[in-house]
Amino acid sequence: MNERSSKTPHPIPPPQAGEGGAHLPPPLLAGEGRGGGLAAQTPLLTARDLTLRFGRIAALDSVDIDIHPGEVVAIVGESGSGKTTLLRVLSGLMRPDAGEVSYLGQDVLGMTEAARRRLMRTEWGFVHQNPRDGLRMAVSAGGNIGERLMATGARHYGNIRDQAAHWLTRVEIDPTRMDEVPAKFSGGMQQRLQIARTLVTLPKLVFMDEPTGGLDVSVQARLLDLIRALVADLGLAVLIVTHDIAAARLLAHRMLVMRHGVVVESGLTDRVLDDPQHPYTQLLVSSVLA
Amino acid sequence: MSGYNFAYLDESTKRMIRRAILKAVAIPGHQVPFGSREMPLPYGWGTGGIQVTAAVLGPADVLKVIDQGSDDTTNAVSIRAFFRRTAGVATTESTEAATIIQTRHRIPERPLREDQILVYQVPIPEPLGRLEPRIAETRRMHAMADYGLMHVKLYEDIARHGHIATSYSYPVMVNSRYLMSPSPIPAFDNPKMDQMPALQLFGAGREKRIYAVPPYTSVKSLDFDDHPFRPIRAPHACELCGSRDTYLDEVLTDDVGGRIFVCSDTDFCSERQAVKEAAE
Amino acid sequence: MSVALATEGLSKAFRLHLQGDVRIPVLDAVDFSVAPGECVALTGPSGAGKSTLMRCLYGNYGAGSGRILIRHRGELVDLAAADPLLVREIRRETLGYVSQFLRVIPRVGAREIVAEPLRTRGVPAEAALTRATELLTRLNLPPRLHDLPPSTFSGGEQQRINLARGFAADYPVLLLDEPTASLDPVNRQVVVALMAEAKARGAALIGIFHDTEIREQVADRLFEVLPIQDAA
Numbered sequence A: 001m002n003e004r005s006s007k008t009p010h011p012i013p014p015p016q017a018g019e020g021g022a023h024l025p026p027p028l029l030a031g032e033g034r035g036g037g038l039a040a041q042t043p044l045l046t047a048r049d050l051t052l053r054f055g056r057i058a059a060l061d062s063v064d065i066d067i068h069p070g071e072v073v074a075i076v077g078e079s080g081s082g083k084t085t086l087l088r089v090l091s092g093l094m095r096p097d098a099g100e101v102s103y104l105g106q107d108v109l110g111m112t113e114a115a116r117r118r119l120m121r122t123e124w125g126f127v128h129q130n131p132r133d134g135l136r137m138a139v140s141a142g143g144n145i146g147e148r149l150m151a152t153g154a155r156h157y158g159n160i161r162d163q164a165a166h167w168l169t170r171v172e173i174d175p176t177r178m179d180e181v182p183a184k185f186s187g188g189m190q191q192r193l194q195i196a197r198t199l200v201t202l203p204k205l206v207f208m209d210e211p212t213g214g215l216d217v218s219v220q221a222r223l224l225d226l227i228r229a230l231v232a233d234l235g236l237a238v239l240i241v242t243h244d245i246a247a248a249r250l251l252a253h254r255m256l257v258m259r260h261g262v263v264v265e266s267g268l269t270d271r272v273l274d275d276p277q278h279p280y281t282q283l284l285v286s287s288v289l290a
Numbered sequence B: 001m002s003g004y005n006f007a008y009l010d011e012s013t014k015r016m017i018r019r020a021i022l023k024a025v026a027i028p029g030h031q032v033p034f035g036s037r038e039m040p041l042p043y044g045w046g047t048g049g050i051q052v053t054a055a056v057l058g059p060a061d062v063l064k065v066i067d068q069g070s071d072d073t074t075n076a077v078s079i080r081a082f083f084r085r086t087a088g089v090a091t092t093e094s095t096e097a098a099t100i101i102q103t104r105h106r107i108p109e110r111p112l113r114e115d116q117i118l119v120y121q122v123p124i125p126e127p128l129g130r131l132e133p134r135i136a137e138t139r140r141m142h143a144m145a146d147y148g149l150m151h152v153k154l155y156e157d158i159a160r161h162g163h164i165a166t167s168y169s170y171p172v173m174v175n176s177r178y179l180m181s182p183s184p185i186p187a188f189d190n191p192k193m194d195q196m197p198a199l200q201l202f203g204a205g206r207e208k209r210i211y212a213v214p215p216y217t218s219v220k221s222l223d224f225d226d227h228p229f230r231p232i233r234a235p236h237a238c239e240l241c242g243s244r245d246t247y248l249d250e251v252l253t254d255d256v257g258g259r260i261f262v263c264s265d266t267d268f269c270s271e272r273q274a275v276k277e278a279a280e
Numbered sequence C: 001m002s003v004a005l006a007t008e009g010l011s012k013a014f015r016l017h018l019q020g021d022v023r024i025p026v027l028d029a030v031d032f033s034v035a036p037g038e039c040v041a042l043t044g045p046s047g048a049g050k051s052t053l054m055r056c057l058y059g060n061y062g063a064g065s066g067r068i069l070i071r072h073r074g075e076l077v078d079l080a081a082a083d084p085l086l087v088r089e090i091r092r093e094t095l096g097y098v099s100q101f102l103r104v105i106p107r108v109g110a111r112e113i114v115a116e117p118l119r120t121r122g123v124p125a126e127a128a129l130t131r132a133t134e135l136l137t138r139l140n141l142p143p144r145l146h147d148l149p150p151s152t153f154s155g156g157e158q159q160r161i162n163l164a165r166g167f168a169a170d171y172p173v174l175l176l177d178e179p180t181a182s183l184d185p186v187n188r189q190v191v192v193a194l195m196a197e198a199k200a201r202g203a204a205l206i207g208i209f210h211d212t213e214i215r216e217q218v219a220d221r222l223f224e225v226l227p228i229q230d231a232a
Helices: A083-090 A113-121 A141-151 A157-170 A187-199 A217-234 A245-251 A269-274 A279-286 B011-026 B047-056 B074-087 B135-143 B148-161 B187-193 B266-279 C050-058 C084-093 C110-120 C125-138 C155-168 C185-200 C212-218
Strands: A045-054 A057-067 A072-076 A098-103 A124-127 A205-209 A237-242 A254-259 A262-268 B062-067 B100-104 B117-121 B172-174 B178-180 B199-204 B209-213 B219-221 B248-252 B259-263 C005-016 C022-034 C039-043 C065-072 C075-078 C095-098 C173-177 C204-208 C221-224
Touching: A045 A083, A057 A083, A057 A098, A057 A262, A072 A083, A072 A245, A083 A205, A083 A237, A113 A124, A113 B135, A124 A187, A141 A157, A141 A187, A141 B148, A157 A187, A157 B148, A187 A217, A217 A245, A237 A245, A245 A269, A254 A269, A254 A279, A262 A269, A262 A279, A262 C084, B011 B047, B011 B199, B011 B209, B047 B074, B047 B100, B047 B117, B047 B199, B047 B209, B062 B074, B062 B266, B074 B100, B187 B219, B259 B266, C005 C050, C022 C039, C022 C050, C022 C204, C039 C050, C039 C212, C050 C095, C050 C173, C050 C204, C065 C084, C084 C095, C095 C155, C110 C125, C110 C155, C125 C155, C155 C173, C155 C185, C185 C204, C185 C212, C204 C212
Parallel strands: A072 A237, A072 A254, A124 A205, A205 A237, B062 B100, B100 B117, B117 B199, C039 C204, C039 C221, C095 C173, C173 C204
Antiparallel strands: A045 A057, A045 A098, A254 A262, B172 B178, B172 B219, B199 B209, B248 B259, C005 C022, C005 C065, C065 C075
16 A cells, blocks of 8 residues: 555656756847946836835835846845835735835736735745744645645645655755654754745745844854855845845845835945945944954 | 424524525535524534524425434434424435435435435534634635645645545545535545535534535545545445445444444445345 | 956045044046956055955946946946946956955855856856866865865965956956965966966956066056045
């Protein structure tokens, strides 16, 4: 009766690590009239003029943001700066008072809940700060990874397990632990499992909310490096909220600095950190050791 | 019996329940809330099924009640007595003679007809409940047909046991749209629900939900391509009637390990025994 | 003469909001140009702004005013006005930078660090790693170190990894900030040879070389960066 070991007839080949395919030169769009416009590209996600007030507090005040394919964008700022709110609004979890969000031309705020959920389990991913919010703690690691596949129609048990083993390996978890529940895993492993569970459908855009927030410093470095490698291999676009400047420097191509619901500065990560213009950014950078 | 309205419930309550039933029939597999009443027996004894039966019962109906396939267990006997006394309807143990069959945990072996109604007693109507504790979220999952999670449960079964170990309350998709719990019938009975000529009504008293499968509706058990659904029964023949294709109960016959397997459907079994005896 | 990189009226000042809003001007109307196949050495006293100019040229510091023109995909593009996406594209394809210090990424081995600029251009892993091995070997980094993360390496070893990374991708424009500072004479000559080869294939080099001997060997021209009077 035990068919677990039976060889599956047509296993889906594990997804190929993009051989730099995500880094093909962007299309040439001449005559865009902006600094040569050689890199002009259609953004994946665009938000304009997002405004949201909680009573008298402005959580978001006329925020604009674009995220391009394969681009890692960090939102930094202290607690209460509005960065997590921005993440929730952009991913459609929360409605702003005003403004618009568009994903590949689709109006995110106007789309049906069904369409948004479909995005959230296929082309989007969300990595929570606390792995318990992103994992099913009573379901095995393999089941956690397989859920998005099954939600999108995968009906071959053997293939789902092959995929689960592949993704466990990619996030550096021994695939022989596939049938253990995440409660038995360390915090860092749980967070890596959450990432595997999110990436299994090869999303285009991943939202990350303080992914290293609750972890020991030694574990943080490993996780950040893993995220860095996966993002580069898969050509993911990532919007990462963090108050960890070092994490932003390691991962992000571009960053936005938020304070009191306002984006006070944005640009290339190394330029914002090495040549900060806004008083608040200068304060933020000067408070970081090393 | 004087002092009670026909079939115990007052007419406006029955109308309310019938409206819920009509809605349930219109949306096969969808759980419709209803104002479940206090009944003169505790939750878990079939209060949902009794209210549904009371709402569809007419004076000319012939009622059969089974519990685990058997007509003569306490629950079945007392519910039959209840309707005999409050509605004065005829009752029967014969599947063929009945127009309404209220059941706990079985579907009769004899195929049902278009002029029959099968009423299930349901303890837990929400198939996703054990996996997703937030009720609002399970409602959204139904609304969006977002049912990946149910396959996660079956996946976990195979991962742990090597096969799908769910042997009762085995989840089904109704009309390719709604995920539904068939109530705790054995998975063996699931195929009988598919394209059944009789109307199937489900009542959950404590959870205050009614749902339905109209006649000739597709009911498919969830499974995997490489682990297809298999109705499971004990690999024996019935000790009494010799049947090899019915659902069997294991019965201990003494206190030294003696056991026999007999049909769980007592009516079906006695019919077969009668035919066998007549042939001899 | 064609231009690989040029500045027009490039000025840069720092405003330190946390120190009473003091404004420190560093570059004032710098006009400077380098042609393909040419090596220009920046000279001038320490603190005159040579490193600031280099960082502006890389887009690491924002330009205050003026233009930074770079030939990218055959067109002259103003790097000072380019959006982050375009700056990244220019850095990926056209503009390399060898700094004095290696930014170590945890757990990533030396060979991978060197191969990375090629990988981001879409060069297959194997070819990129082969090229990385060639350069590391040429710079005399012992093979046993090739796959180790360089965080524990000596300054000279890290510098050679940085150099290999800078030369791996054959950038048309390469910025070198003290590339030989912590190298021994043998490896210094390897770097001189690498720079000569880069020039020969038409790369424009801009460097800060405190080692006058090296400067004389590689520089075609000197450009003096002078300190400006404090205007505050």
